[in-house]
Amino acid sequence: MAVRTVIPFGPQHPVLPEPIHLKLELEDEKVVGVTPIIGYVHRGIEKAAELNDFRQNVFLCERICGICSFIHALTYCEGTEALTSVEVPPRARFLRVFWSELSRTHSHLLWLGLLADSMGFESLFMQIWRAREMILDISEMTAGHRIIQGTCVVGGVRRDIDKEMAKEVDKRLLAFKEMMDSTIASVLLHDPTIKRRAVGKGMLSKEQAELLGAVGPTSRGSGVAIDIRQTGYAAYKEVGFEPVVETAGDSYARTLVRAREVYQCVELMRKALAMMPDGEILVRVDGYPEGETVARTEQPRGELIYYFRGNGTNNLERLKIRTPTFANIPTLLVMLPGCEMADVPVITLSIDPCIACTER
Amino acid sequence: MPRMFPTIWKNLFSRPATRRYPFKDIREPFPGYRGKIYFDTNKCDLCGDCARVCPAEAIEVDLENRQIKYYPFRCIYCGTCVETCLQQAITEDEHYSPPNAEKIEELYKIEV
Secondary structure (H helix, E strand, C coil): CCEEEEEEEECCCCCCCCEEEEEEEEEEEEEEEEECCCCCCCCHHHHHHHHHCCCCHHHHHHCCCCCCCCHHHHHHHHHHHHHCCCCCCHHHHHHHHHHHHHEEEEEEEHHHHHHHCCCCCCCHHHHHHHHHHHHHHHHHHHHCCCCCCCEECEECCCCCCCCHHHEEEEEEHHHHHHHHHHHHHCCCHHHHHHHHCEEEEECHHHHHHHHCCHHHHHHHHHCCCHHHHHCCCCCCCHHHCCCCCCCCCCCHHHHHHHHHHHHHHHHHHHHHHHHCCCCCCCCCCCCCCCEEEEEEEEEEEEEEEEEEEEEEEEEEEEEEEHHHHHHHHHHHHHHCCCCHHHHHHHHHHCCCCCHHHHHH | HHHHHHHHHHHHCCCCCCCCCCCCCCCCCCCCCCCCCCEECCCCCCCCHHHHHCCCCCCEECCCCCCECCCCCCCCCCCCCHHHHHCEEEEEECCCCCCCCCCEEEEEEECC
């Protein structure tokens, strides 16, 4: 007779750096039930945003997440610009696309490295993080910081990329692509070690993904072609964009979506730099936010939603943030039951949980 | 694993990608890196714009004693104060503030 036990997974776990607590119900080694619990890293950012000057909030929002920081700042700026009726200069919109994709590339590489680490594939983990350093160097070169770019402000961007720097960035992006092709892509696509741990694990069908409201690579790995970049915010309309979709619905499909998106990001960055028009990068913002609006963008983990309510003063009346991991956590209730205990870390990691983001 | 072997062999006989810090210096930051800020006491007119725009409340202007208090451990190195200062009295270094056991503050006495 099977023995039923309850095992806590997290909030402190060597595989998962993020503090999520999963109460796993096991029958012998098989997971039969799971209860996700969050609430370990709440920072009260939404309240802090109501107390700050609306221009200063950009820096606060950028620090909600350390990995997709620029996209948080971008979403905040898109919303406040709508409320203050500010038209962002075209060059700034292209630069925003560039830094968004840079952010996405390093987030996906970080995740791919962590996935390899969760399988005990240390050499691949180090190789991916080595490639990620090339992206971080580009970030430092163009924005002045490795992780928190800090270039997006209400009304445009604070830094420009001149022709010479754009040429150097292009050269570095090609070198990065070369490194991905020669050392990492073939391992991710063909290596049996990864396939054995990820293929067929954590299944999420297209219907389930739609029903549970999954977003980002989690839904695209199940064949749902949802990507907010299709709405054409910033300069995605001009740059042109097609979402990356896989149909298998397992952990491996989600890995492939992210691996293919890394290549797509490089192309989008190169295109954005090549198509960038001349002109100013920042306009003056005179008004105060009044009324309410919603801003949506695509983070590396999926759809990010900001709700704003302004009352015509220097402070926002309300700022509500819905991060993609919050939408993706319910999918674990479908993915985990039926799997082996040893597969739990890889499956949990496959939704790329960012709990600090979720709890704000 | 088999697909990784060529890279592992190559890495085994090539130069390391990392540096042996602290025995060897880290590479210099790229130009324009946002690091620690410094005040020029000859240029500052104590207008307080930097303190008003600072998102981390890392700058305090003490008009009575004619001094500026800068908290490097609160500073988020965003560089907003540098952009705001009309007197161009704030400059940005390309290096981080060094680590310290205590959260010390820096005092700048503004001359008359």
